[in-house]
Amino acid sequence: xxxxxxxxxxxxxxxxxxxxxxxxxxxxxxxxxxxxxxxxxxxxxxxxxxxxxxxxxxxxxxxxxxxxxxxxxxxxxxxxxxxxxxxxxxxxxxxxxxx
Numbered sequence: 404x405x406x407x408x409x410x411x412x413x414x415x416x417x418x419x420x421x422x423x424x425x426x427x428x429x430x431x432x433x434x435x436x437x438x439x440x441x442x443x444x445x446x447x448x449x450x451x452x453x454x455x456x457x458x459x460x461x462x463x464x465x466x467x468x469x470x471x472x473x474x475x476x477x478x479x480x481x482x483x484x485x486x487x488x489x490x491x492x493x494x495x496x497x498x499x500x501x502x
Contacts, residue, residue, distance in 0.1 A: 436497045446483045446495040453490050 437443035447456045456478070463478035463485070476487040486494045 439495075444482055444497055446480075446497070447485050447492045449492050449494065451492045453487060456485060456492060 439446055439448070447460065451459075453476075460480060463480050465477075465479040467477040467479070469476040469487075473488050475493075478485045478487070482498055484496050484498070485492055486496070
């Protein structure tokens with residue numbers, strides 16, 4: 404019985420000494436957006452209507468028709484995407500570059 408206990412103890416001790424691996428998730432590029440000002444990347448502010456966005460930023464490269472209820476519309480510009488609920492901006496998202 405002592406051989407079994409010794410073998411079991413050696414097995415458990417060996418498994419505790421096994422190397423541990425972990426991944427590191429880098430969030431810097433996800434959490435940093437250019438400021439929405441003259442020194443950063445100008446983009447539409449929350450609450451602007453579609454006509455004001457078109458006047459200030461021009462025609463989007465892609466206009467994706469509304470979906471859902473309330474209707475959510477997407478306008479894609481080269482550097483950012485604008486999300487509208489009905490006719491008003493609810494968010495603008497800067498396109499992230501993959502490095």
